[in-house]
Each structure stands twice: as C-alpha cells, then as structure tokens.
Amino acid sequence: MKLCIIGSRGHYGYVFEEIGRFPEVEIIGISTGCADDVSRLMGDCQRAGASPIIYEDYLKMLDELRPDAVVINGPFALHAQMTLEAMGRGIHLLCEKPIALALDDLDRIEAAYYKTEGIVLMSMVGLRYEPGFMAAWKKLQEGAIGKVKLIHTQKSYKLGNRPDYYKSREAYGGTIPWVGSHALDWIYWFSGSDFGSVLASHSMEDNFENGELEIAAQCQFQMKNGVQASASIDFLRPPGSPTHGDDRIRVAGTRGVIEVIGGRVTLLDDKGEHEIPLSADPRLFSDFVGQIQGTSKGLVSAKDTFNLTRACLIARESADTGQLIHF
Amino acid sequence: MKLCIIGSRGHYGYVFEEIGRFPEVEIIGISTGCADDVSRLMGDCQRAGASPIIYEDYLKMLDELRPDAVVINGPFALHAQMTLEAMGRGIHLLCEKPIALALDDLDRIEAAYYKTEGIVLMSMVGLRYEPGFMAAWKKLQEGAIGKVKLIHTQKSYKLGNRPDYYKSREAYGGTIPWVGSHALDWIYWFSGSDFGSVLASHSMEDNFENGELEIAAQCQFQMKNGVQASASIDFLRPPGSPTHGDDRIRVAGTRGVIEVIGGRVTLLDDKGEHEIPLSADPRLFSDFVGQIQGTSKGLVSAKDTFNLTRACLIARESADTGQLIHF
Numbered sequence: 249m250k251l252c253i254i255g256s257r258g259h260y261g262y263v264f265e266e267i268g269r270f271p272e273v274e275i276i277g278i279s280t281g282c283a284d285d286v287s288r289l290m291g292d293c294q295r296a297g298a299s300p301i302i303y304e305d306y307l308k309m310l311d312e313l314r315p316d317a318v319v320i321n322g323p324f325a326l327h328a329q330m331t332l333e334a335m336g337r338g339i340h341l342l343c344e345k346p347i348a349l350a351l352d353d354l355d356r357i358e359a360a361y362y363k364t365e366g367i368v369l370m371s372m373v374g375l376r377y378e379p380g381f382m383a384a385w386k387k388l389q390e391g392a393i394g395k396v397k398l399i400h401t402q403k404s405y406k407l408g409n410r411p412d413y414y415k416s417r418e419a420y421g422g423t424i425p426w427v428g429s430h431a432l433d434w435i436y437w438f439s440g441s442d443f444g445s446v447l448a449s450h451s452m453e454d455n456f457e458n459g460e461l462e463i464a465a466q467c468q469f470q471m472k473n474g475v476q477a478s479a480s481i482d483f484l485r486p487p488g489s490p491t492h493g494d495d496r497i498r499v500a501g502t503r504g505v506i507e508v509i510g511g512r513v514t515l516l517d518d519k520g521e522h523e524i525p526l527s528a529d530p531r532l533f534s535d536f537v538g539q540i541q542g543t544s545k546g547l548v549s550a551k552d553t554f555n556l557t558r559a560c561l562i563a564r565e566s567a568d569t570g571q572l573i574h575f
Numbered sequence: 576m577k578l579c580i581i582g583s584r585g586h587y588g589y590v591f592e593e594i595g596r597f598p599e600v601e602i603i604g605i606s607t608g609c610a611d612d613v614s615r616l617m618g619d620c621q622r623a624g625a626s627p628i629i630y631e632d633y634l635k636m637l638d639e640l641r642p643d644a645v646v647i648n649g650p651f652a653l654h655a656q657m658t659l660e661a662m663g664r665g666i667h668l669l670c671e672k673p674i675a676l677a678l679d680d681l682d683r684i685e686a687a688y689y690k691t692e693g694i695v696l697m698s699m700v701g702l703r704y705e706p707g708f709m710a711a712w713k714k715l716q717e718g719a720i721g722k723v724k725l726i727h728t729q730k731s732y733k734l735g736n737r738p739d740y741y742k743s744r745e746a747y748g749g750t751i752p753w754v755g756s757h758a759l760d761w762i763y764w765f766s767g768s769d770f771g772s773v774l775a776s777h778s779m780e781d782n783f784e785n786g787e788l789e790i791a792a793q794c795q796f797q798m799k800n801g802v803q804a805s806a807s808i809d810f811l812r813p814p815g816s817p818t819h820g821d822d823r824i825r826v827a828g829t830r831g832v833i834e835v836i837g838g839r840v841t842l843l844d845d846k847g848e849h850e851i852p853l854s855a856d857p858r859l860f861s862d863f864v865g866q867i868q869g870t871s872k873g874l875v876s877a878k879d880t881f882n883l884t885r886a887c888l889i890a891r892e893s894a895d896t897g898q899l900i901h902f
Binding site for chain 2: 286337355395398400402404421445447449450451453456463464466468474476477479480482484485486487488489490498500501502503504505516517518519520521570571572
C-alpha cells in the first residue's frame with residue numbers, strides 16, 4: 249500500500265504513531281503543498297524508516313506516484329481543494345479536520361465523493377480513539393447509562409505562540425471548526441444522532457494579539473433524537489498547566505452518568521462510582537488502513553465526516569450571526 | 576429581632592444552621608401556609624430551643640405577631656403572594672427561590688419593593704455561600720484568573736421520590752427555575768454582569784413518571800459584558816451516587832482557570848495547579864440577619880434577586896418555545 253503525505257500543519261503524527269503496525273504501508277512521497285519547509289515531515293519519515301520522494305507540487309506527486317492513499321494536512325484553507333484533487337484521482341484519503349472551511353466547498357466534496365467508487369474518506373477525529381473516550385463510548389454502547397439525555401463536552405488548550413495562519417479567519421477557519429470540531433464530534437458520536445439545531449458564540453476579544461483567532465467559544469445543540477448537548481471551547485489554559493489540553497465529556501443518561509476528565513473515565517450508576525479501565529484499541533490510522541484493506545468497518549464513515557464538518561461550519565455561522573440555526 | 580417562618584417545602588434549614596450565632600433572633604411564629612403538616616418545622620424549632628406559636632393562617636400570624644422578618648418557603652406557587660403580603664407589611668423577608676413562578680408576579684413584586692422603605696429582601700441562593708463556591712469567587716475577585724471569558728456551571732441531583740407538587744408545572748414552576756436557579760445565579764455572580772440573551776432547552780421525556788417535571792435542561796447565555804456562559808441541569812444522578820448533588824463551576828479567564836468540583840476548588844494559573852482552601856465565612860442566614868442589623872452590606876441585593884428570578888423565568892420561556900430570547 250503506497251502512501252503520500254501532503255502538508256505538515258496538522259496531525260499527520262497519527263500516521264507515525266501506528267505505522268509500525270503496518271509493514272505493508274510505504275510512504276513513497278511527501279509534499280508540504282505550500283511554501284512550508286519540508287524538513288520536519290521528512291525527519292519523521294526518516295525516523296520511521298521511510299525514504300519518500302519530496303515534491304514541491306503535490307499534484308505532480310499524486311500524478312506521478314499514483315498512491316493508494318494520501319494524508320492531507322496542508323494549509324487549512326486548502327483542505328477542500330486537496331481533498332477534491334485526491335478524490336478525483338480515486339485515492340483514499342485521511343484529511344485533517346475540518347475538511348472544508350466553507351459550506352459550498354463541503355457541498356462540492358460531498359457531491360464528488362458519491363461519484364467515486366467508494367473510496368475511504370476520513371477526517372482526523374483522532375480524539376475519538378483516545379483511550380478514555382473510547383472506553384467511555386464502549387461502556388455507553390453496553391447500556392451502562394441507559395438512554396442518553398444530556399451531554400457536555402470541553403476542549404481547552406494552551407494558546408502558546410501560534411503561526412500567523414491562525415490569525416486570519418480566511419486561513420484558520422475559526423476556533424469552533426479547528427478546536428471545537430472534536431467537542432462536536434464527541435457530541436455527534438455519543439448522542440448517536442444527527443444535529444438538529446445550534447446556537448453558538450465566540451469571542452476574539454482578549455486574544456493576546458492573535459488577530460481574528462477566537463479565544464473562547466460555546467455551542468448548544470438539540471440533537472434530532474432529543475439529546476441536549478453543549479460544548480465549551482477555549483485557548484485559555486494557562487502556560488503553567490500540566491498538560492496542553494483539558495479534554496472532557498460528561499454524558500448523563502437514564503441509568504447513570506459517565507465522564508472523561510484528565511484521561512480518566514468515571515461511571516456513576518446504581519452501584520456507585522467506578523473507574524473504568526482505558527481502552528487499548530488501535531487508533532485513527534489503524535482504522536483508516538483497516539478500512540482500505542477491508543479488515544475493519546471503520547468508526548467514522550464519510551457521511552459522518554460530512555455531517556460533522558457541516559455542524560462545525562453551521563455552528564461558526566451561528567456564532568458569527570448570533571442566530572439560532574436549524575439543520 | 577422577631578422572626579416568623581412560613582412553610583417547610585424549601586430550604587428553611589438555612590435558618591437553623593446559623594441561628595445559634597444570633598441569640599437576639601427569636602422564632603415567634605410558624606405556619607405552613609397550606610395544608611402541610613407543621614410537625615417537621617415545629618420539631619426543628621424545638622431542637623433550636625424555640626417555642627413559636629403555630630398558625631393555620633399565615634396572614635393572621637403576620638398581623639398578630641408583627642415580626643421583624645419572615646422566612647418564606649411554602650408552596651412554590653405561593654412564593655410571590657406571600658412575598659407581596661410580607662412586603663406590604665414592611666417585613667424583611669428571606670424567600671425560597673424563585674420568588675415568583677411567572678413574570679407578571681415578579682413585576683408586581685419588583686414594583687411593590689420599591690415602594691417599601693428599603694426592606695431587606697433576599698432569596699435562598701444559599702449555594703453562593705458554599706465554602707468552595709465562596710472561595711472560588713473570592714479568588715476571582717482578587718484577579719487570580721484575569722478577565723472572565725467563559726463559564727460553565729452544573730447542577731445534577733438525585734431524583735428520588737418527589738412529592739406530587741413537583742409533577743405539575745403550575746405547582747412546581749419547572750426544573751430551570753427550581754434546580755437551575757443556582758447554576759444561573761453562579762453565572763450571574765461570577766460573570767459580574769447582567770444577562771444579555773439566553774437559549775435554553777428542557778425535556779420531560781424519560782422522567783420516571785414524574786408528570787411535567789423536566790428531567791434535564793441546558794441554558795446558554797451571553798452576558799452583557801461579553802462573558803459566554805452555559806449551564807447543564809439534571810435529575811439524572813443515580814441513586815447509588817455518593818452525594819445528593821454534583822454542583823460545579825468552571826470559569827476560564829485571561830490569566831487562568833478556576834473551578835469547583837466535588838466541593839474542592841482548583842486554580843490553574845501561570846504557576847500550575849493549586850488547590851484553594853475553602854471559605855469559612857458565615858452563610859446565607861447570617862448575611863440576611865447582618866443586613867437587617869446593618870452590620871453587613873449583603874452579598875445579594877433585592878435587585879440581584881429580581882434579575883436572577885427574571886433570568887430563570889425567561890430561560891424557562893426559551894426552553895418552552897425553542898426561541899433565543901434577548902433580555
């Protein structure tokens with residue numbers, strides 16, 4: 249299986265954390281897809297024992313090397329175009345989320361996808377596979393908390409020093425799509441439902457001179473199945489914090505409450521409070537490869553990716569306009 | 576200082592937890608204000624060394640005994656009328672929250688209040704005075720987290736077996752005003768701002784045959800000063816849980832994050848994560864008595880009580896109608 253990687257602005261690290269499990273996967277070409285320096289990406293390839301050809305022009309790479317699959321994480325505003333180019337060539341693709349920064353681009357991708365012969369298309373919702381979240385979700389699937397009623401999710405990051413492309417809406421896309429996408433994905437996944445409506449807000453005030461970057465945001469959803477859900481999203485985790493992020497979910501159901509805080513999973517049910525062992529399942533890249541190889545059904549379908557991306561962009565629109573939006 | 580108590584459906588326990596600090600306060604009369612049995616309330620009085628006269632008719636009690644202050648926690652739907660009756664007699668009052676279940680009643684109370692000669696009017700927002708919340712708020716006042724940007728609050732209770740008056744909207748008022756009022760009060764208090772807009776939702780499905788009682792709810796606010804805030808509210812805490820309630824707040828600011836979970840306060844700032852000592856300050860009843868005696872300014876003004884009550888009722892209206900409402 250021949251793999252190319254385009255770009256190094258996102259989470260291509262998912263590839264390297266699991267590529268050792270797949271000796272049959274060979275990284276044959278890389279391109280930053282823009283003026284970015286390729287050395288960091290090349291260094292990771294070399295450490296993984298790969299010797300890819302470096303291309304300036306990612307289209308030339310796709311045409312000459314004809315890979316089976318491509319990993320896309322170039323400039324955020326180019327995700328959509330890169331995805332369309334890969335799809336047009338029938339190449340399976342794992343793209344950084346969100347796969348599009350505008351609804352019309354998403355529509356184009358969705359229309360093009362259904363004209364392919366069933367390529368695998370996933371976005372990097374890697375936090376589904378985090379051991380705590382996966383364990384909590386599996387427990388929920390077993391019926392541990394009964395029927396889901398209420399969800400709250402949290403994404404809190406350190407701001408740090410961000411490259412300039414975080415500072416313009418056009419290049420960055422916004423904090424709800426970039427950071428919040430995970431929080432929205434957990435809502436989508438744990439509720440087991442399509443999104444019904446959203447009201448969101450965000451603020452670029454007090455953003456430590458980061459241009460248009462929204463420093464904090466919140467979203468409130470009604471899911472189509474009646475689940476009530478909300479997300480708190482921020483870059484306000486102070487530099488001295490023990491970890492980069494503070495990812496959380498709390499799901500309250502008719503028979504109990506399950507939550508993930510600080511990587512630990514707690515289930516509260518009729519028998520009291522229990523800590524749930526973490527999942528040791530394979531993660532995002534394994535799921536992607538498994539789908540291509542036909543050995544796994546996949547946790548996230550292309551349709552899921554489209555629905556999640558749409559939710560992110562509609563939530564951002566709600567925050568921009570102050571309007572409640574029905575899907 | 577002569578005190579009467581009307582009703583025993585709410586949190587008159589606040590009186591007894593601190594009355595020992597005030598030998599000058601004498602409970603001279605009690606009335607349930609309805610057909611409720613008076614024995615539980617009388618028992619608490621006797622244990623506190625008081626021998627109040629029992630009245631069937633609370634108005635007769637107010638007229639005959641002419642107390643300086645009255646504690647009101649009768650049937651929820653009578654809070655407004657009882658408050659008006661006490662105000663009309665110039666009696667200081669501590670009323671269970673919410674002080675009204677309808678906006679027109681609240682308007683009547685507010686208009687009547689400004690015709691009094693400055694009586695003390697407080698509602699039972701006793702959870703402001705909980706040692707963790709008070710400590711967190713004080714730390715915030717010292718500037719520990721900089722400018723507040725994002726707040727999430729949580730109220731989660733065990734459902735248990737509820738009396739029938741919880742099962743009709745008319746008698747109960749709704750879960751957002753009854754349980755959620757605390758979560759909304761923390762938002763109001765920690766944000767230091769009036770409410771700007773709200774979208775809320777609630778659900779009476781899966782309420783374990785509790786009639787119209789909403790089993791879960793959520794609210795999302797924009798505060799007038801730009802703070803973004805949300806609340807998760809539910810009766811989904813399972814019977815086996817270690818405590819009745821799971822009260823939380825997380826406040827993220829420009830210099831740090833402070834939160835209360837499980838009664839503990841954690842501050843995250845430039846220097847890392849610290850546990851903050853709990854407050855040992857006097858609580859709700861002391862604050863009420865202190866205001867009457869002129870020894871304390873009071874943490875919650877009458878205007879605060881009106882604003883909070885209005886927010887609860889408007890949030891409930893938003894949940895009933897599915898509409899975003901601007902204050």
